[in-house]
Structure formats: C-alpha cells, structure tokens
Amino acid sequence: MKLAKSNHKPFLLGVRDTLPLVIAATPFAIVFGALAVSNGVSEWFIMSMSLFVFAGASQFIAIALLATATAFPIILLTVFIVNLRHMLYSASLMPQMTKVSQWLRAPMAFFLTDETYAVASNRAFQQPDKSGFIAYYLGSGIYMYSNWVFFTWVGMTLGKSIPDISSWGLDIAMIVAFIGIVVPIxxxxxxxxxxxxxxxxxxxxxxxxxxxxxxxxxxxxxxxxxxxxxxxxxxxxxx
Amino acid sequence: MTEWMLIVGMMLLTFVPRYIPFALAGKVNIPDWLSKALGFVPIAVLTIIIVQSALIRDHQVSISLQNPHLMASIIAFFVAIITRHLFLTIIVGLLSFLLMKSILF
Known part of the structure; x- marks a missing residue:
C-alpha cells in the first residue's frame, strides 16, 4: 500500500468534489449568523455552535427554539431527533471504516454532514478499494467546516450592522432550502x-x-x- | 441549565449518534425496521419545520395571498418537484419572496 506519498491528492479531490455543496451551504451559514444575532442570541453562543456543534439544521432549530423561550431539555431532545439521520449515514459508511484507526473515527464522525456524506458515499461506491478514502473524507469535511465557521461569523457581523434584519423575513432562506432538501428525497x-x-x-x-x-x-x-x-x-x- | 451546558449538550447529542456506528464499524448490524424509521426522520422533521414556518405567522395559521412566506414556499415546492435541484430551488424561492414582498409592501 502506498500511503503518505499520495495522500494530498485524495484530500484535494475531496475538496474539489465538495465545492458545489459548499457554495450552496454558504447562504445558510450567513443567514444562520444573521438570524441568530437578530434573535438576541449572544455572539459567543453563536460561534460556539458553529465551532463545536457543526450541524446546520440543529443550529437553526436551536436558535428558533431559543427565540420562543423553549425549555433547554426540549431543545436538546429536538436536536437529538434531528441528528438521528446522521446515525443512518454513519451506519451506511461502516464498511469503509473497518480499517480506520479508532482515534481517527472521532474526528471523522464530527465532520459528518449531509454534504460530506453525499460525496463520501459516492466515492465509496465508485472506488470500493478504500485507498485514500480517509484523506478524501477529511478534505471534504474540513473544507465544509472552515467555510461554515467563517460565514457564520460574516453573517453575525452583517446581522449586527443591519439591526432590523429579523423583519426582512430571512427565515425564508431556511424554509426554501429545507424544501429543496426534502422534496427530492x-x-x-x-x-x-x-x-x-x-x-x-x-x-x-x-x-x-x-x-x-x-x-x-x-x-x-x-x-x-x-x-x-x-x-x-x-x-x-x-x- | 446555563447556556454553556446547552452547547455541551448539543455537541454531545450531535456527535454521539454519528460516532457510535463508526466506533462499532464491522461489529453490529442495525435492525431493518430501525434503519427504515431513521430514514423517515429528515422527511418528518424538516416538513414540520417548513409547514410551521411558512403557514404560522405571528402565532396563527395564515393561508393567504398576503403571506409571502407561504407563496414563496409553494413556488419553491414546485421548482423542487420539477427540477430536484437544491440550489435552483433556493434561488427561485428567494427571488419570488423578494418579488412578493415588493408587491405587497
């Protein structure tokens, strides 16, 4: 097995294949930051969600529920239910993970989003020999992650300088994006x-x-x- | 419960369901019915969020041409059915929302 030598190539392939999905996710991140700030959620809380939780739908739901003063245990239960589909994703990637060292499985789980799942499962289907899968996966995941964190910050900054941004009905972006995700499935x-x-x-x-x-x-x-x-x-x- | 506990809780509840199957890779199989049920989760939860956000404005049901969220959602729905394209659905949905708002207000 050729290892380290060619690992940069699948990493960059992962980045490249994820590019269109990253572009589609960028307005999400901006709207998330702006909406959260206009809902009165504190800045450290907004950035912590993107940095440590890193789950678009859950983050939107959390700020929507926070705005209606929902009890924290209900928010957590809702977040858990919304995340259950990722359990299915990771279950379907199990065959790719059997040879991956345990300490790498945790960061790979953290980077599992709809987008990275889409490209990684496609790669697994087209290239069943598993070579370069880890690097490809991490390329996709790290790219999604940095983009998400950066544009959360951009949205938060925009939301602060445009205080009445909540009256613009920006939640429409989330609604139509969810429609675009649900209808095709x-x-x-x-x-x-x-x-x-x-x-x-x-x-x-x-x-x-x-x-x-x-x-x-x-x-x-x-x-x-x-x-x-x-x-x-x-x-x-x-x- | 303080805010940082909410963050830690969200982090764990997001991470753990993703990690468990990875950690168990090659050892266990999910029962068929459970895997099927999980497959319906995004449809159920996202549909509820869509319907409640588009239809419920100011804490009441608003089925009206004056509700731009609802009108744009209906247009986006048909774009999604015809094209099955996420990005196009978002763009057309947003544009029709802006158009509707500029006509109404």
Whole structure:
C-alpha cells in the first residue's frame, strides 16, 4: 500500500468534489449568523455552535427554539431527533471504516454532514478499494467546516450592522432550502405519506407548548411512513 | 441549565449518534425496521419545520395571498418537484419572496 506519498491528492479531490455543496451551504451559514444575532442570541453562543456543534439544521432549530423561550431539555431532545439521520449515514459508511484507526473515527464522525456524506458515499461506491478514502473524507469535511465557521461569523457581523434584519423575513432562506432538501428525497408512496402526516401534524400541534407538537408529529409521521412502507413491501416484495 | 451546558449538550447529542456506528464499524448490524424509521426522520422533521414556518405567522395559521412566506414556499415546492435541484430551488424561492414582498409592501 502506498500511503503518505499520495495522500494530498485524495484530500484535494475531496475538496474539489465538495465545492458545489459548499457554495450552496454558504447562504445558510450567513443567514444562520444573521438570524441568530437578530434573535438576541449572544455572539459567543453563536460561534460556539458553529465551532463545536457543526450541524446546520440543529443550529437553526436551536436558535428558533431559543427565540420562543423553549425549555433547554426540549431543545436538546429536538436536536437529538434531528441528528438521528446522521446515525443512518454513519451506519451506511461502516464498511469503509473497518480499517480506520479508532482515534481517527472521532474526528471523522464530527465532520459528518449531509454534504460530506453525499460525496463520501459516492466515492465509496465508485472506488470500493478504500485507498485514500480517509484523506478524501477529511478534505471534504474540513473544507465544509472552515467555510461554515467563517460565514457564520460574516453573517453575525452583517446581522449586527443591519439591526432590523429579523423583519426582512430571512427565515425564508431556511424554509426554501429545507424544501429543496426534502422534496427530492420524496420518492416512494411511504415518503409522501410521511410528509403529508407531518404537514397535517404541524398545523394541528403548532400551539403545543415547548415544541412538544414537533416531537409528537414527527413520531406520528415516522410511524405512518414505516407502516405504509411495510404495506407496500408486502404488495410488491421486489421493491 | 446555563447556556454553556446547552452547547455541551448539543455537541454531545450531535456527535454521539454519528460516532457510535463508526466506533462499532464491522461489529453490529442495525435492525431493518430501525434503519427504515431513521430514514423517515429528515422527511418528518424538516416538513414540520417548513409547514410551521411558512403557514404560522405571528402565532396563527395564515393561508393567504398576503403571506409571502407561504407563496414563496409553494413556488419553491414546485421548482423542487420539477427540477430536484437544491440550489435552483433556493434561488427561485428567494427571488419570488423578494418579488412578493415588493408587491405587497
């Protein structure tokens, strides 16, 4: 095995393949910083989230919940639920990780985002021999991370100099971005059933205290999706 | 609970679910139903956030042409269905929001 010699190449390949996704994530980071500052979240708290938590959706949810004075344990529970999909990501990358040393697995887990998962799983599929996978993965992850932290700071600075930025309705950027993420993953009947139940649940439970409606509706929607997928599997066992 | 405890808590709850499968790589398999359920998580949670943010303005349901968040979301939804393109969805959604706001106010 050729090791250190050619490790810079897969690292740079990881950076290159992640570039379009980094561009798409940049407005997210700016809006996150600006929105957080206009919601009255303190600066060290905003930067700490991007530096130490590094999870876009969770960070947005946290500042949205903080703005409505949600109890901290509910915020943590929501963050945990939102992060469960990453458990699925890392589970699906398990075959790539069997030969990776344990101390490297922790930073790689920290850098696991939707974007890095997308390019890393693609690479794993196209190049099953695993050579250069770690460097490729770290190239993608470190690039996403530095971009996220830097543009959080940019957004925070913009948010401070434009104090009425919260009245601009900037949360629309998050809404349409989430639409752009969710709609393409709605493929099967069960996916649509899950989304539909989630939408109905969202309207019926929006005034429940401390976002308990979000947790309750997620649970119902996931159960509906699971149920429909098992029914459809019985009818079409090949699917 | 103080703010720094919230940060540490968020950090752990973000990191640990990602780390456990990596740490166990090659040793355990997730049961099929659980892996399926996890697959529905982004659809369920993100849809709820979308619907509540677009439809609930000022603490009440607002189904109206006067609600630019809702109108832009509907347009973005159709762009996403047709193109399945994240970046295009964001751009068209933002532009239609700005257009709607400039017409309404």
């Amino acid at each position: 709605l493929r099967k009947r069960a996916d649509w059933a899950c989304a539909l139940s989630a939408g109905v649940g969202a309207v019926l439970t929006y005034d429940w205290p401390h976002q308990t409606g979000l947790l309750f509706s997620s649970f119902i929607a996931i159960s509906v999706g699971l149920l429909i997928s098992f029914i459809d599997k019985k009818e079409k066992p090949n699917d």
